[in-house]
Amino acid sequence: MKLQFFIICLFSTLLYSQNELSGIVVDISDNSPLEFVGIYNKSDHTMTNADGRFQFYSTSDSIIIYRPGYDKISTTFQKTNDTIYLNKSVLELNEVTVTNEKTLWQKVKDSIDSNYPLYPYKEKFLLRGVLRYNGEITRIQDLQGKLERRALLYTHEIEPDKKDFKVELTNMRKVGLVLDENDIYFIFASFYDLFMNLIPVNATGDAFDLIESTFENGSKINLSFQTKPEFANEKVTGHYIINAKNNAIEQFKIVFEFENNPFSENEDSRYRTISIDKEISLSKSRKNQKYYIESSKYHVVIEQTDENNSYTSYYDVSFILTTSDNEGDFDVKKNVSTSKDLFKINYPYDQSFWNTQNQLLLTEEMLDFIEKVQDPNNEFKVRSNIKN
Structure with missing residues (x-):
């Protein structure tokens, strides 16, 4: 006893x-x-x-x-x-605009093998997609599961391939309108498209002006970039935050702003991209000192009209990816296509899981939207796996 x-x-x-x-x-x-x-x-x-x-x-x-x-x-x-x-970290501007950016970037490139996993590994992920139509939420989707990557970054020796990602979906919730008021279905990205977009890229070539600054007593380097004035139709700005000790990229942000971008045709509609915004944060694992994507966001604004320009609408879509248990010891059993429109994926809803999920809380705006579209008196066609 x-x-x-x-x-x-x-x-x-x-x-x-x-x-x-x-x-x-x-x-x-x-x-x-x-x-x-x-x-x-x-x-x-x-x-x-x-x-x-x-x-x-x-x-x-x-x-x-x-x-x-x-x-x-x-x-x-x-x-x-x-x-x-x-508090925002105080940036200490160097005396001159960067003239040795190739030396700095060469240090980053020389350290890629030691800083990032350039080999297959597994991790767990949470992916959130949110679509707004003319400023109002019309779609929310959260997907949780396991991911096997061929590598974190792509080098000259690693060429992208459609088979670079394997996904085992373990939980999903989605709710949203199928068509907008003009009977247009907005196509969500696929796993493959998103994973390829949510990795840092090189923005330090001859097309960019660069400025270097330091903070945290010189332990971090902020390398900001902007396209030169002669690139009038496409403005690209952003920055890298680089660890000065090991030359690892710890954050990457890039914004594309398009002026007078030509329209593409799609049946009775015309559309063009207005802006693209990517932000990626990487953190170092205590287990093996490699850097992995901790969180990332991909945000696109698209203008849409018809052949007669009788109306103008804006789609605002964002995807957030968080990862954990990087290089975890578990199996990934593929159960979903990585090339399929995410919103067309079907998977059962597990209320107990989402009630306790605290990795990325729903915002008040999202909660209000879910309640509104789940109302049986809602006049729009809704696609959802959430059961009341």
């Missing part, structure tokens, strides 16, 4: 030893919510959504709060308020 009592008490202690924190992270300068802020420790990890909100559980009491370009906070559950303020 004493042994049984001891086991029950021990189990109760373990059961209630988990720490929990819910809150919001904002920029201290203007109180704007910050997306993609990592909330983590050695055992657990989560991140903020577009509202800046997060929910974090851990048996460890320590917390690190960090987003590239902001000062890192190291604290504990007990010392953390539900509103967290982050």
